[in-house]
Amino acid sequence: xxxxxxxxxxxxxxxxxxxxxxxxxxxxxxxxxxxxxxxxxxxxxxxxxxxxxxxxxxxxxxxxxxxxxxxxxxxxxxxxxxxxxxxxxxxxxxxxxxxxxxxxxxxxxxxxxxxxxxxxxxxxxxxxxxxxxxxxxxxxxxxxxxxxxxxxxxxxxxxxxxxxxxxxxxxxxxxxxxxxxxxxxxxxxxxxxxxxxxxxxxxxxxxxxxxxxxxxxxxxxxxxxxxxxxxxxxxxxxxxxxxxxxxxxxxxxxxxxxxxxxxxxxxxxxxxxxxxxxxxxxxxxxxxxxxxxxxxxxxxxxxxxxxxxxxxxxxxxxxxxxxxxxxxxxxxxxxxxxxxxxxxxxxxxxxxxxxxxxxxxxxxxxxxxxxxxxxxxxxxxxxxxxxxxxxxxxxxxxxxxxxxxxxxxxxxxxxxxxxxxxxxxxxxxxxxxxx
Amino acid sequence: xxxxxxxxxxxxxxxxxxxxxxxxxxxxxxxxxxxxxxxxxxxxxxxxxxxxxxxxxxxxxxxxxxxxxxxxxxxxxxxxxxxxxxxxxxxxxxxxxxxxxxxxxxxxxxxxxxxxxxxxxxxxxxxxxxxxxxxxxxxxxxxxxxxxxxxxxxxxxxxxxxxxxxxxxxxxxxxxxxxxxxxxxxxxxxxxxxxxxxxxxxxxxxxxxxxxxxxxxxxxxxxxxxxxxxxxxxxxxxxxxxxxxxxxxxxxxxxxxxxxxxxxxxxxxxxxxxxxxxxxxxxxxxxxxxxxxxxxxxxxxxxxxxxxxxxxxxxxxxxxxxxxxxxxxxxxxxxxxxxxxxxxxxxxxxxxxxxxxxxxxxxxxxxxxxxxxxxxxxxxxxxxxxxxxxxxxxxxxxxxxxxxxxxxxxxxxxxxxxxxxxxxxxxxxxxxxxx
Numbered sequence: 001x002x003x004x005x006x007x008x009x010x011x012x013x014x015x016x017x018x019x020x021x022x023x024x025x026x027x028x029x030x031x032x033x034x035x036x037x038x039x040x041x042x043x044x045x046x047x048x049x050x051x052x053x054x055x056x057x058x059x060x061x062x063x064x065x066x067x068x069x070x071x072x073x074x075x076x077x078x079x080x081x082x083x084x085x086x087x088x089x090x091x092x093x094x095x096x097x098x099x100x101x102x103x104x105x106x107x108x109x110x111x112x113x114x115x116x117x118x119x120x121x122x123x124x125x126x127x128x129x130x131x132x133x134x135x136x137x138x139x140x141x142x143x144x145x146x147x148x149x150x151x152x153x154x155x156x157x158x159x160x161x162x163x164x165x166x167x168x169x170x171x172x173x174x175x176x177x178x179x180x181x182x183x184x185x186x187x188x189x190x191x192x193x194x195x196x197x198x199x200x201x202x203x204x205x206x207x208x209x210x211x212x213x214x215x216x217x218x219x220x221x222x223x224x225x226x227x228x229x230x231x232x233x234x235x236x237x238x239x240x241x242x243x244x245x246x247x248x249x250x251x252x253x254x255x256x257x258x259x260x261x262x263x264x265x266x267x268x269x270x271x272x273x274x275x276x277x278x279x280x281x282x283x284x285x286x287x288x289x290x291x292x293x294x295x296x297x298x299x300x301x302x303x304x305x306x307x308x309x310x311x312x313x314x315x316x317x318x319x320x321x322x323x324x325x326x327x328x329x330x331x332x333x334x335x336x337x338x339x340x341x342x343x344x345x346x347x348x349x350x351x352x353x354x355x356x357x358x359x360x361x362x363x364x365x366x367x368x369x370x371x372x373x374x375x376x377x378x379x380x381x382x383x384x385x386x387x388x389x390x391x392x393x394x395x396x397x398x399x400x401x402x403x404x405x406x407x408x409x410x411x412x413x414x415x416x417x418x419x420x421x422x423x424x425x426x427x428x429x430x431x432x433x434x435x
Numbered sequence: 436x437x438x439x440x441x442x443x444x445x446x447x448x449x450x451x452x453x454x455x456x457x458x459x460x461x462x463x464x465x466x467x468x469x470x471x472x473x474x475x476x477x478x479x480x481x482x483x484x485x486x487x488x489x490x491x492x493x494x495x496x497x498x499x500x501x502x503x504x505x506x507x508x509x510x511x512x513x514x515x516x517x518x519x520x521x522x523x524x525x526x527x528x529x530x531x532x533x534x535x536x537x538x539x540x541x542x543x544x545x546x547x548x549x550x551x552x553x554x555x556x557x558x559x560x561x562x563x564x565x566x567x568x569x570x571x572x573x574x575x576x577x578x579x580x581x582x583x584x585x586x587x588x589x590x591x592x593x594x595x596x597x598x599x600x601x602x603x604x605x606x607x608x609x610x611x612x613x614x615x616x617x618x619x620x621x622x623x624x625x626x627x628x629x630x631x632x633x634x635x636x637x638x639x640x641x642x643x644x645x646x647x648x649x650x651x652x653x654x655x656x657x658x659x660x661x662x663x664x665x666x667x668x669x670x671x672x673x674x675x676x677x678x679x680x681x682x683x684x685x686x687x688x689x690x691x692x693x694x695x696x697x698x699x700x701x702x703x704x705x706x707x708x709x710x711x712x713x714x715x716x717x718x719x720x721x722x723x724x725x726x727x728x729x730x731x732x733x734x735x736x737x738x739x740x741x742x743x744x745x746x747x748x749x750x751x752x753x754x755x756x757x758x759x760x761x762x763x764x765x766x767x768x769x770x771x772x773x774x775x776x777x778x779x780x781x782x783x784x785x786x787x788x789x790x791x792x793x794x795x796x797x798x799x800x801x802x803x804x805x806x807x808x809x810x811x812x813x814x815x816x817x818x819x820x821x822x823x824x825x826x827x828x829x830x831x832x833x834x835x836x837x838x839x840x841x842x843x844x845x846x847x848x849x850x851x852x853x854x855x856x857x858x859x860x861x862x863x864x865x866x867x868x869x870x
Contacts, residue, residue, distance in 0.1 A: 012461070013461060014461055014465050014471075015458045015461030015464075015465060016462075016642075018453060018454075018455060019453075019458070020453060022450075022454065022476070028450075029450075036448045037477065037478060040473065040474065040475055040476075041457070042473055042474075043472060048472065273715075279715075279719050279731075279734070280710075280718030280736065281715065282715075284716045287715065288714065288824065290789070290790055290791060293738055297738050297742050298736065298738070299715055300736070301718045301735070301736065302733065302734075303722060303727075303733070304728065304732030307733040307776070355725055356726070389723065
């Protein structure tokens, strides 16, 4: 099965907005095993829409539209596509009542224009929209070629796709589909090489997407029903858990900080942060999770040496002899924050985010991280150079959150991290931290 | 003049990457007064490329390509487009030497494949690439219809556009162009309404783009030479400065924190932050600016009441009687941070970022901000509801940075902000802050 994506809208042609719908629809169609050979953006102009549809439907089984369902007289896409597929439109009283109720609820009267939005196909079907006023529509000609039109706002389009269109297409391409996304710490090329044939598998499929400091692996399985598809999806996911071990930090979560907050909650732990080069980024990420006030109370941004001494009790001697960017300083920052905040786990970062400030011994991108509990401290050297300041900071925050995750989950220290017990730390005035 | 944008690449058709090049090129073409009626994405397939080019060049004067200039045998776009425009390719020794030198510099031998990248048009011209290995190419047929091909990586495409393509097109469409982008605090619909006819002006043009907590107004002027275009651009920009006053915080900067760091540097001031609901976001934004260590040393994330008392000296009585989300607490946080960090200006935020925690009196989105200097404290009530947690936090950070900007620049307090002198604050145990 082949498809083309057609986004309708002047704001896309002017570059006012980014076409995120095309990316979403492309990923979804690929996961369904449907080949997308063309994407288009055009304005809401009847002649140009008709020209494009007549060309595209000759070569592709399915056309997926985003946008063009607005209420004004200019919005001609729905009528035009209907005609191309030998269909026409009729007023749907139920949809009209829904739109009128929406206006009533927000204290307004429905403009007459909006009746247009309640028009649905005579032969085809409507796609219910529980997230806005305009229903989607589905046309199908006598040769079985189809077109589906969805509204442009991304939250409406994605919800209607998931609820209304995806099940329809999954049924046509055989059975139903289930997807899950694994979140894996590591670089794309390494994970992809190690995954090898898993990424070539046909059903279930697995696709890898590179993100900052992690990758997402999206697994999609076909099944006779949802339960079956889900079971096949999870069985295939097990291959990745076996292969990557605890580098897989979670599945179907927005980001690492959500997993960290969940694990801290489960353990009944409170965390704190002591940040130099990341300047508050770790605290910002953790507190962006709703409900994080249960597990986070104090954060320290100690950008200057004076702040490291005054707020965290880092020794002036250590700062003078080892420097602010050193394993000793990172460890003292974490231990100091743990005490100052009376927390269960503290994470600290100190490094050179660039672009200035690097030396041959301590280049841009060198970051020392430390995570302390009442039992000891882990120290991790990070070499994050070659990109920009923002990227270095984001990857450092990712490593820091990983240390907290591992401590909260009772996992071992990662390979690039050395663990010291509190007696070891206390045994030496000059801290015993290896370079 | 009309144009179409054609992005070539399987990774776009699969949804692996977002088509940011199409947005950039659309904005640029619009600024040049060139109408874009179609955007396309296709794979690197000679037959499909030829079919599309032959259709598109019938209706549009210019085709702008991104991608398809890779070194492998599959990359056929350049040859295919050359043939459509009655041109062919020849080896450019200078480009070949550049590519070989690039490989030598990175300690590798150039694969034979890469010779392809040094092929340039016989009749047309090359577009120099100082940012990667593949030059761009420009074809033109006997009817004056043109195609320009640029590499896919966004940093190469944008630089080559600005340096090589934009001047060529500006000359064709008459003279040269200059753009500048004003950054204005405020909402799009309000600014657009107040701007009125300025946004309908033909030359210079002005386009407004909504961002979080601010808008960008991009002004583009045509001129006989760059100096002339720049002068016309700046003269037109003056209308917006006159209209919006000090809501225009800067021009051609990455973000508000860059302006704040520059102003603090100019004044020789050090700032500090005391953050509750934003959890470190203001500190993170400021420290993301290279060189911010000159103006930022300490930041406090005081998420819990205990942290507000312990680190900032907020009175337990105020927290008990007025609550953590109150003008009194915000002011005490700012004054406490100012003292604890021995800073020249301190900014504090305390509010309800949601989704939980709201009450009828203190709904989600209510945030109190305060900015203190040794002379007094400004208190600002922000009502930021209706969106998500992240959006509320980002807009709160924007208001906070605006307070610091105004204090550092010696501007008056904004209308929604009340200013108190230190004697006023000290005159009353129960702080005199109005609701």
